[in-house]
Amino acid sequence: MDTIVERVYSRLKTDVTNCTINPGQRIVQSKLAKDYGVGLTPIREALHRLIQEGLVRVEPRRGYIVSPINLSEINELYEYRIILEIGAVKLAIERGSYSDLQKIMDNANFTYCYGDHASYSQFLQYNTIFHKSIALASKNYILAVSLETVLDRLSRVNYLAIDIVDNAEEICREHKELAAAIIAREFTKAEESLKAQVNRSLNKITNTLINTNSLKAQKMRLFIVVESAEENQYLKKLGRT
Secondary structure (H helix, E strand, O other): OHHHHHHHHHHHHHHHHOOOOOOOOEOOHHHHHHHHOOOHHHHHHHHHHHHHOOOEEEEOOOEEEEOOEEHHHHHHHHHHHHHHHHHHHHHHHHHOOHHHHHHHHHHOOOOOOOOOHHHHHHHHHHHHHHHHHHHHHOOOHHHHHHHHHHHHHHHHHHHHHOOOOOOHHHHHHHHHHHHHHHHOOOHHHHHHHHHHHHHHHHHHHHHHHHOOOOHHHHHHHHOEEOOOHHHHHHHHHHOOO
16 A cells, blocks of 8 residues: 555656646546546545645645645745755755765756656655755754755756746756756855845746746736735736736
């Protein structure tokens, strides 16, 4: 049963993160069980795990739904990510062995093929492995788990964002630069590289919200939920509303 649960959990998580099941969409357990060819028990167990990760939630009278993506959450997750990862980089440089840091460098060599959606999912998995390897080198397991959770929650918007413009070469170069700075134990350089990566990623999402001409950008905007007057005001400044 454990193997079935893991398989169902992995498939369901992929379907959520690549927006095969859209943000805000209701999850019908019986239909999901039929589609996956399993019983209801592994479906429920997988859903409970995704609730803990913030990717699924339960609403009165609707049951399980895929958690919507909202603008404030995106900004808060990016803020939290930079705090966590700068700390992880600092501790990795201070505490990591040579083999720990070499593993970070080894994990930096990955990319995706623009237009190949299957490669996007694989890219995001490798991206989590790369950044988590930095946190693991810090010797702080709680930090590593926290960072992995943040990356998982950002994966849906990142999946949509990488389909807007082809930045594959730039992202690969940035990862290698960050890894090189860490393995050289140059904290200032690594910190600057990390901040540049995170800011570029967040700015890309923000710029996409402004771009009204791209069909892909319009698709991405469909999944960004505005839940407060402050968010509405922010989007007015961007020219979305």
